[in-house]
Amino acid sequence: MIRAMSNDASLPALTANDHLILVDGSTFIFRAYHALPPLTRKSDGLPVGAVSGFCNMLWKLLTEGLTPEKGDEPTHFAVIFDHSSKTFRNDIYPAYKAQRPEPPEDLIPQFGLIRQATRAFNVPCIEQEGFEADDLIATYATQAAAMGARVTIVSGDKDLMQLIGPRIGMIDTMKNKIIGEPEVFEKFGVGPDKVIEVQSLAGDSVDNVPGVPGIGLKTAAQLILEYGDLETLLANAASIKQPKRRENLIEFAEQARISKQLVTLKCDVPVETPVTHFAVEAVNGPQAVGFLKAMEFTTLTRRIAEATGAEAGNIDPAELTIPGWHAPDAKGRMMERGPDAGSSTPAAPGSTAPAAPGSAPAPEGMMTPQHLAAARAEEIRRIPVDHSTYETVMDIERLKVWVAEAMETGIVAFDTETTSLDAMQAELVGVSLATRPGRACYVPLGHVDGEGDLLGGGGLVPGQIPLRAALDVLKPMLEDPGVLKIAQNLKYDWQVMARHGIEVGPHDDTMLLSYTLDAGKGGNGMDELSERWLGHTPIPFKDVAGSGKSMVTFDKVEISRASAYAAEDADVTLRLWLVLKPRLAAEAMATVYETLERPMVPVLARMERRGISIDRQMLSRLSGEFAQGMAAVESEIYALAGEAFNIGSPKQLGDILFGKMGLPGGKKTKTGAWSTSVSVLDDLAAEGHELPVKIVEWRQLAKLKSTYSDALPGFINPETKRVHTSYSLASTTTGRLSSSEPNLQNIPVRTEAGRKIRKAFVAEKGNKLISADYSQIELRVLAHIADIPQLKKAFADGLDIHAMTASEMFGVPVKDMDPMVRRRAKAINFGIIYGISAFGLAAQLGISRGEAGDYIKMYFQRFPGIRDYMEAVKKEVHEKGFVTTLFGRKAHYPDVNTSNPSMRAFFERAAINAPIQGSAADIIRRAMLRMEDALVDAGLKIRMLLQVHDELIFEAEEAEVEAAIPVIRRVMEGACEPLLQLSVPLQVDARAADNWDEAH
């Protein structure tokens, strides 16, 4: 149909008072599809998630414009689509966008629907043969801007960023982000006017724009900033210093020019519909409502009916024309099971279900623990996982039935579903329970409907038990001393429940069971354990909530899908427990689990909840200082190098140092590139080169800025104003903890600049931070384990251990010792702990392999017990596949018997190190487990905040500091006892101050 007045000149041109909104319909479809909850469907199964997002956005933009404030509404509006995949660009470069994957199957019917939606809202729907939507948008935007009007492009497509200017803006509704010049700069490193120059160099693998090989966004921006544009750069390509880059720029010059043509948008498309025809017309209420009703968008239908005065009840759903779509027979999708689903008594789990533990059934009665454990594993493996047996609990009476069942059984696996991986911020969305294999339920508590996404709506899905009421029913069971609660990674669930006033206990943790039994054999995550022990692949999280950009929080997941996923988690957890728990006794690991692992959960959970204060202003000032320092060093570097380059790129740096400047490159990395690590740079610096010194300086500042001063403030919890790290109990082979998000176990300390970061960790007003650390704990453990008389005596006498070592080895007196000699001995001592090699020691000390070998030989002569210990450990690990710590913890090295000599040597060194590092880890764990009670018993309120392998950090009121320090020292120094009497004393140094740096 031809618009009646399509060439009517009487439609007025746009003026400065006009505001044109151009929606990039094509990319919107794809992005909405990925951003919105998966599997939103109409009752007949028609997938409509993208259409729903589109309609919401359209309505909001038409009525409000970009912001809810008045006066922002558009005067002109159009939605632009791609017409077909072939465009003039394919004539220039046939491969352009050639590798685009086919759109997902359930998206295909939505293409037509979105065009219908546009028409239903009375909005021009524009597409034109041979041109991409981007070219049409570019043309219309340029025309309107030339008339003086304001233009807003609604898209997240980076290719459109080249259009941004004084009158033309861009908004990404999916991210709710306005894209202006600063954002373009952030993305491309240049302003909008240079975007195409950068793109023509860097290329774009998504669209198959080739660019120039070896040049990414960073380098491209660097080059364009230096040369201004592509042609100038290509003209001067021969003078580029880096050989590889020069060659590529010359060889691929034509390819870059083609790329530029591909990315340059066409601003002069002979458009069929003039921009003046985009004047906004009132939405035809009945027409829009008819369409929305057909789509079953209830919320939006209501909203638009109200706004337009249309009588929704009297309007029939519109007829939809959907090519390629046939509604399936009215079988209906699986509905959530109602409150009465399932029988009122627990279903029999099947005759093969194991009896509850503790009540050893007669046939198994005479088996050894090992047989029992193996039989149990086989038994569990045979019960299939069946999602259809799970119940969705929507009714408080049913919940009470489940709780009663758990109380009666005495064992329940439970799992929480939340909105975040950060236990400190996660909102509870649901709880799942399992009482026997195959008997599990999910209790949704906080699911919302997804339609409110773009409008901020999204109320609770009706029918769920109110959160508070459900928790009141669950609490007595979760805290009942007679009911064992089992979880996978319990610390997380414990935290979430603690924030709702529930202290879960007693408990078991399948992740820790696995870690205790199998540390070093592989991961301890649930999916992995399920594969390993049950031969079952649980529903992947990404299948339920999506992944990456399109991931939704769990509260937006449809309840029936959430239910299958969540109930399965509890079911699998229970099964894993049934398999793993009997192994504790069979493999004599029950004590390790019960004294070193399980009780750590509440201790760490409390430490994480407390968090630590950081001084945001101080870090912000530091970021500024570091930035200034980097800028200063940067210009010196460019001057020394004779050109600008990306210092942060090891590849480019290597080209400059070893290519252009021809410095002798000592080492290469395993991929064959020049190594530019500090040790290499230091060597060059020692030869008198200035540039490497500056690089090291720049690197240090860059590291401190990006990893610490820039990143740490982002971890301040908005509610508590403190930083809450997360400790992992099960991610090292040796028994150490690890810390992440943020990692507070690698806060700088060695350099002056680094210690400024540490100063930003502060005590609250009226409080002090106390740092207490073990002195030389690993060497002391080594002295004990390997039973070395000289070492033991030195520690007993409180001597300087490295000086003593030097004295023994080189026969020099400790008094007035040359610091260099002591330094060598210190390096050797560390080397021993790491399973020394001549290669490593040589690298560390900057001496020859032969010389290092001589040192080691001499060391073993003086301390033969060390060599004996090392040989014994190697023998042990080859025979058993694991080694143990002083307290019985196992570290497995399943691949130690490999025939690859260097791999083998690596595992042997690791095995030598593990009992030392691991015993020290056990000791500080024991101290941590006793610390809280000891402090409370001493009448102190002081609390433990952090652990850094051999150091504990506390926060105490000033008045308590003096009394607290002796208690802390006593607990830490006596941590081995009474289980073990170490043959060397443990020594703890403790200090209090206003910040971490001064306390350390």
Place this chain on the structure above:
DNA sequence: CCTGCCCCATA
């Protein structure tokens, strides 16, 4: 957008 690589912060 994810992954491998390189480099670097700590004990």
Place this chain on the structure above:
DNA sequence: GTATGGGGCAGGA
């Protein structure tokens, strides 16, 4: 030579 976590870059899905 041991044990970690994390940031930036570049390349390939």
